Amino acid sequence: MTVELFVFWLLALVAVGSAVMVIGARNPVHSVLFLILCFFNAAGLFVLIGAEFLAMVLVVVYVGAVAVLFMFVVMMLDINFVRLREGFINYLPVGALVGLVLLAELILVGGSWALREPVAAGASTLEGMDNTRALGRLLYTEHFLVFQIAGVVLLVAIIGAIALTLRERVGVKRQDIARQVHRRPAETLVLERVEPGKGV
């Protein structure tokens, strides 16, 4: 058994195991931590097939940003762990059905996997380039339109999130730095000459 094969099995088994633990763990924070472990092993698998850019982006985006927000939310929730388990048997048939459908779809997709003609043609011109350069070349030339549309979709999501959470509150004191900086002593200070023993 070569070292590479051993590493593959290690990463794959830990990834699957931690994925199971994501839904198996009693504590939601532990679930998120297992999810992170799963992401790491997936990144390791990417490195094994030579897709180091994807591996790093997976870690930066999913582990470094998305999972942090997950964790943030899950930690703030006041969850009753016992009640969470109650309906498990009731939901099991539906859950199993969804799982089976997904599995069947994955098998169908995986069984007939082939690169579409234009993609394969584009890939051949990228021979010998490093990962990052090849991806950039493809994204910004051949798939430029798709890339832009993805950007627009994300922009809509940002605007949606802002529109949902933005609310005007009365009585909030905000700091206006420009106003603070432009304040002159003449506008705010009054100098008075006070007679001794009299007060203002």
Next chain:
Amino acid sequence: MVDAFSTTIWPVTVLVFQILLVVVPLLLAVAYLTYAERKIIAAMQLRQGPMTVGPYGLLQPLADGLKLFLKETVIPTGANKVVFVLAPMITFILALIGWAVIPFGNGIVLADINVGVLYLFAVSSLGVYGIIMAGWASNSRYAFLGALRSSAQMVSYEIAIGLIIISVLISAGSLNLSAIVRAQAEQGWYVFWHFPMFLIFLVAILAETNRHPFDLPEDEASLVTGYNVEYSSMTFALFFLGEYANMILMSAIASVLFLGGWLPPLPIWPLTWIPGPLWLILKICLVLFVFIWARATLPRYRYDQLMRLGWKVLLPLSLGWVVLTAGVVLAFDLAQGGAG
């Protein structure tokens, strides 16, 4: 047997030796960084700093380390034990593994990978986990508030750091740190070309490492000491070491990205005679001095000011600079690495 020795055992031994060659000096540097910090701040405040342990207090960091080592590790009753113990380890390990891709000289690097910059960015963005796990597992309000502040802060400033790094990448045309330094040998240090970004980078790494004036996660006035309030002895020491090792790592990143890494300031005789790693160390010390200087000089930011600075000032500026850099590179046809 001979075959297994030459293909597996010997390379692994060499690698372990190389790793130790980086880690041991790094830990010593961390110890003496705490000493330097106390001495420099003392000098700025017209005090003497540590003077009693050893000549000029030089053995003070060792005494501190020994003290922490001999104390009892206390794990709070309500704490989530596994996560509680895991958190300081993660902080410490993440502060060390970043060094794998830092080039100390031309070709002197542990792992010369093509996505070195992304690797560093990933490692620094993971740093938040040690803190957030510590805050949650401690089962303490102060620790939890500190962890929440810290995670929001680090996620916010990471974006500015990422955009600044993109500007540098556009100029260098590579994600490989050694290639970035070599590009600076040809084009001149990026601190000249990207000077505003260098300043923003310094501000952002202060926030990213939870240092003054952005050390709100450890704000003793409102949070006791924030996320590490429940930690004692070696678990605390690991946080402490991790924080200082992170400072050194961030200084190293700033040196490599902006200050020309192992390059001498001018390629002329007496300067080129000094070996590259020494130049890198000098530059790291320079950035570290800025860290300590900021701590001695600036008052702590208020939390809303911190968020405002990150999102409304640094983010637009660095995003604008990315567009400007890309525009200049395109307009004057300066793209590096060309057709490659």
